[in-house]
Amino acid sequence: MRGVVLLFLLSLWPGGQVDAINQEVLANVVQEMRRFGLVGQQYAMAVILTQDQCNQNQVKFDLNTEEIQNTLNGNNIYTGDWLIAATPLKTPLYTEHAEYRLLSRGKTKISPMETLINKAGHNAGQCIVFFSTYSPCLEKCNGPDGGRYNIIPLMNVFQGFDNNRKAFVFSSVWDPSRNHPGVTNPSRQWVLESFKRIDGHLPVYRCDRFKENNKWVNRCYRCVTANTNPDTNDCLYGY
Template identity: 30%
Template sequence: MEQTVSRRRLGFSLLSVTFLLCLTSGAFGSIDPDNLKAIIDYIREYGIANNHYAVAVRLDNRYCRSPTRRNLETALPRNQMDQMRSAISKKNGIYNPQQIGDVVAARPNFQRDPIEHAEWRLLTGDQNSPVERILANKDQNSCLIFFSQLSPCVNQCLNENVMRNIVRVVNPLFNRYNEDGRAFVFESIYRKDAVKEHEVVLGAWQRIQRAPLFRCYAGNRACIKCFNSNQPVSNSPCLAN
């Protein structure tokens, strides 16, 4: 994650969403992948090319259950999404407006040492974190999506021995929702993790398994769930390119 452009360069399809999605309790047992795909694709329209970023979105249940174009534009108006894109188009940019709505976003902050990763910037701050602000006084049966363009990195984001890991924040946050009301999504595998042993990467990913973790590829490919209860811990469909 040290070099934003280098994380993208090896050509792994994008999307680490860093997202969380909520649907009505018990409807599917987990999030419907087709609904998740529609929401992620809409968010990605307002993303930025060749740079890592993360986005968190809260939606009402009716928009999670039926993420049509019209519903998404109602829930996440284009002018708001344009403002988000403008903010994260700037180096070290963050979208955390004073008048909070239902979406926040960030790029890594390279001015800090060590670098503040995009995921961490949205999750840090306890009750004043950008993510907590979009959830404040909102119905917890609503939909929460955390989207990170690249998979959360093994050495920092998922390393519980590092102060700025996201595991200690993400797990309590997701545990407030039913499994069919949450999702952490990524599109591309962070290039430095792509060359690590599969067991190392999967072991780190499983620290946020309860999210649950999804990979949503760019283009027409479907969103897939990275872990299932009957699946060996040494394998995951999300490792495939």
């Protein structure tokens, strides 16, 4: 699959053994992906890559940018052969977050994510990347106590991929007080624990532009690592 949502590339040891996700390549891919998203809006995407695409240093998406963006602007789910994408669906009664829309079966018997993976057929060496502009919120998508719109139980769909061929990536940590003044944000420790819940199904990364030595650079960080200190974990930078 080509499309929207992050693709991520893998680095190989001699002999073809997968070591880990190449985070520099992943950072470049995120920049490529952003050409297809909606500027200033929240969205989620997922993409499946062939084995060859997983091992390339550079990948360009051969996609119709206007078609994808028009679909998202219309509050519809984009469902390509190798890419799916969605924005939050807001109604007078409820809001379905973008990640949930891709993972949920809703009124159908199969979710967009299941359809995507089934089309791919679990061919050897394929990679899958699930991207969201924001980390899944603790109020709804990733709370410790579950709930109707919690995405954690829906992530079993990724079991067919080993940890070196799948990734969940976000750009910014969700800040509840941004849209709801007066709300007390969850602690950094609670947010870090929320990353761990996702990481139980697929490795979590944060990819964004960070300021280093007075210069802005594209970087990706593994969120659940040996560094369990919420005050210094790179994925919580700026929160």
